[in-house]
Amino acid sequence: EPEVTQTPSHQVTQMGQEVILRCVPISNHLYFYWYRQILGQKVEFLVSFYNNEISEKSEIFDDQFSVERPDGSNFTLKIRSTKLEDSAMYFCAHSGDTYEQYFGPGTRLTVT
């Protein structure tokens, strides 16, 4: 399965700052997802995105979070005002014609 790239690999930010995490999926995939994994915990769904619209979001995905596909290729997750508890690995995932989802290498976000 072709790879998805994510940038940056590691982001350190201060509490209250905005961060933008980027994902570059394969252009012919239609479905995109963001998940997060707090250290030592399970992977949790944040949001799914189809045809340039949010199709589903979890209760974690509150007003502080937003997703965009600004230029038709990059897929971004923005956290407007980071909190300490936002520290986690953030994974972008994609799927095509099948239900199988493939994950990018992740961005480790550290909020201090």
Added chain:
Amino acid sequence: RKEVEQDPGPFNVPEGATVAFNCTYSNSASQSFFWYRQDCRKEPKLLMSVYSSGNEDGRFTAQLNRASQYISLLIRDSKLSDSATYLCVVMDSSYKLIFGSGTRLLVRP
């Protein structure tokens, strides 16, 4: 009850052993089922989808029992490189993945 439940392990087995992992899920409307493996601080990697008829991929065999809401993964002839955390994953009706907490496998020489 947790949505997807797994024994956290660790399972510590010698090379060449056969090891089985089990998983239960709570939502009977779940659509699709998967096993992923995750190495330390890496992304989950899809190991295999799980079908009602059962499926095999080399040394790996997955089984699904919808009536009991139970999924299993069998690894035969385990290798050192199989050491990882194995994630049982269920897809719900809105296509989001629900992960178990994972079962850790350590294969020793």
